[in-house]
Amino acid sequence: MFTELDDRLLQAINEAGFENPTKIQAETFELALDGSDLFVSAETGSGKTCAYLLPTLEQLLTKNQTGLLALILVPTRELAQQVLKQAKIFGRFTPLKFGHISGGTDIKKQNQLIKEPPHLLIATPGRLAEILAREELDLSQVETLILDEADRLLDIGLSAEIMSIAKLCINRQQTQLYSATLANKKLRGLASELLNEPAVIELNQVTDTHESIKQQIIFADDKSHKIKQLCWLLNYETYQHCLIFTNSKEQADQLYNELQKQQINVGIVHGGREQKQRNLFMSKLRRNEIKVLIATDVAARGIDIEGMDLVINFEMPRRGEIYLHRIGRTGRAGNTGLAITLIMSTEYNLMSGVERYLKQSFQRRKIKELVGHYKGPKKLKSSGKAAGSKKKKKQPPKNKKKK
Numbered sequence: 001m002f003t004e005l006d007d008r009l010l011q012a013i014n015e016a017g018f019e020n021p022t023k024i025q026a027e028t029f030e031l032a033l034d035g036s037d038l039f040v041s042a043e044t045g046s047g048k049t050c051a052y053l054l055p056t057l058e059q060l061l062t063k064n065q066t067g068l069l070a071l072i073l074v075p076t077r078e079l080a081q082q083v084l085k086q087a088k089i090f091g092r093f094t095p096l097k098f099g100h101i102s103g104g105t106d107i108k109k110q111n112q113l114i115k116e117p118p119h120l121l122i123a124t125p126g127r128l129a130e131i132l133a134r135e136e137l138d139l140s141q142v143e144t145l146i147l148d149e150a151d152r153l154l155d156i157g158l159s160a161e162i163m164s165i166a167k168l169c170i171n172r173q174q175t176q177l178y179s180a181t182l183a184n185k186k187l188r189g190l191a192s193e194l195l196n197e198p199a200v201i202e203l204n205q206v207t208d209t210h211e212s213i214k215q216q217i218i219f220a221d222d223k224s225h226k227i228k229q230l231c232w233l234l235n236y237e238t239y240q241h242c243l244i245f246t247n248s249k250e251q252a253d254q255l256y257n258e259l260q261k262q263q264i265n266v267g268i269v270h271g272g273r274e275q276k277q278r279n280l281f282m283s284k285l286r287r288n289e290i291k292v293l294i295a296t297d298v299a300a301r302g303i304d305i306e307g308m309d310l311v312i313n314f315e316m317p318r319r320g321e322i323y324l325h326r327i328g329r330t331g332r333a334g335n336t337g338l339a340i341t342l343i344m345s346t347e348y349n350l351m352s353g354v355e356r357y358l359k360q361s362f363q364r365r366k367i368k369e370l371v372g373h374y375k376g377p378k379k380l381k382s383s384g385k386a387a388g389s390k391k392k393k394k395q396p397p398k399n400k401k402k403k
Contacts, residue, residue, distance in 0.1 A: 006058055009054065009061070009090060009094065012092055012093055013054075016090070022046055022047035022051075023046065024040070024051045024201075025047050025050055025054075027203065028051050028052070028055075028199075029051065029054070029055060032051070032052060032056070032176065033055045033058060033059070036174070036198070037174060037175050038176040038177065038195075039176075039195055039200045039201070040176070040200075040203070041179050041181050041201070041202045041203060042178065042180075048178050052072075052146050052148070053086060053087055053090055057087070057094070057120070059143075061096065065119075065141075066119075067141045068139065070119065070120045070146070071120075071139065071145050071165075071169065072120070072121070072123070073125050073153065074102075074124060074148045074153075075156060077102035077104050077124060077278075078269070078278070080102040081100065081102075083122045083148065084098055084100040084122050087120060087122070091120075096118075097118035098118050098119070098122070099118040099121050099122070100122040101113060101124070102127050103124060110131075114136050114137050117137065117138075126161060129164060129165060132164070132165065139168040140169075140170050140171060142169040142172060143169075143172060145172050145175045146175075146176045147162065147176070147177045147194075149178065149180070151179040151181065154190065159186070162190070175194050175196070175198075177194070180324055212331035212336050213330060213331035213338070213339050214339070214363065215339045215341075216340045216341070216364070217340070217343050217365065218365050218366065219364075219366075219376055220342050220372060220374065221373050226314060227255070228370055229342055229367055230259075230342065231259070232367055232370055233310075233367075234259075237338075239310035240307030241309065241310070243329050244292065245296070245311070245312070245326050246295075246314050247315045249271060249296055251314070251315060252294050252295070253268070253270075253272075255314060256268040256294050265290050265291070265292070266292040266293070267282075267284055267294070269281055269296075297317070297322055297326070309336070309337045310340070311327055311329055311330045311337065311338070311339045312340050313342065316343060316351050317354070318350065319354075319357075320357030323357075324358075340365070341362070344374065345374050348376065352385045352386070
């Protein structure tokens with residue numbers, strides 16, 4: 001399959017150690033090269049970045065033009081950096097120029113990109129929309145528009161920015177949407193607006209069993225009990241790298257401080273932290289100077305670390321799609337992984353809802369040294385949720401009849 005590419009791309013692919021295409025690459029390669037619009041679902045770690053980058057770079061090489069010709073929109077700065085890194089690896093023997101614009105981008109570099117636009121730009125919609133509102137960048141030459149993790153772009157409320165950006169790409173000839181799942185009404189609405197007779201490729205469905213990832217839950221009495229369980233797992237579980245998820249920046253900060261008190265070397269990334277600090281922790285993780293990273297959902301997009309074999313949900317995510325994205329940080333590219341979620345009584349129904357969404361049941365696990373009082377609900381409804389004992393409403397006292 002790759003043999004159809006320009007020799008300069010082939011040289012980079014071979015030196016990067018790519019041999020056989022993944023399923024998504026094999027399914028989308030010819031369609032993307034031919035210029036078809038694509039609507040694709042594929043799990044993280046499936047090779048989708050390579051699936052859309054290589055055909056795009058091949059198309060750029062055949063055009064022999066200058067200026068901004070291809071635009072990739074991603075939900076977070078970490079993912080923008082990850083895609084840029086991959087583009088530079090594949091395009092290093094070519095004259096193609098690449099750049100990225102996102103929150104935290106150095107202003108001098110950003111201004112340079114605006115003055116001399118690259119052939120391929122990777123951007124977060126929010127920051128790009130700000131630049132476009134000031135009429136500092138021209139998208140009229142863009143022929144290829146790609147939305148990576150399109151479901152997440154919608155989750156964080158960027159549909160208006162995406163549509164305004166797409167309208168400025170007046171010479172757009174090809175649009176590709178990639179998502180973890182296509183079972184999303186908002187996403188399908190966006191696809192109908194942007195795509196023209198797309199090829200629909202659904203390689204990942206929510207009911208897939210994710211056989212490369214063992215999924216477990218551990219019951220906890222309260223947050224302090226969770227912290228003890230978390231420390232035990234970090235000290236005694238076997239892993240190369242561990243990613244811990246929280247639902248909020250505040251909880252991430254609290255957990256970071258607590259683990260530091262416990263002498264556990266840990267990093268943290270979330271939207272409230274400065275970009276320099278986030279980059280520092282990511283660099284330390286890649287150099288194995290730290291093994292553990294705490295993250296919120298938005299910040300975790302684009303984290304693709306070799307050896308990320310343990311994911312711990314300190315808090316149960318609020319929706320099944322978010323759970324899928326979290327556990328998708330492990331068990332990537334043919335490797336195996338372990339995903340553990342700590343569950344208090346208040347989170348049981350959320351967990352049950354995710355089980356129903358995935359149509360599978362998580363393995364119940366106990367830490368012998370830390371078994372608590374809460375062992376799950378005593379009674380379950382037919383839906384699988386906890387059957388709570390409803391208190392009877394007090395009836396107002398009846399007026400006694402006068403004799």
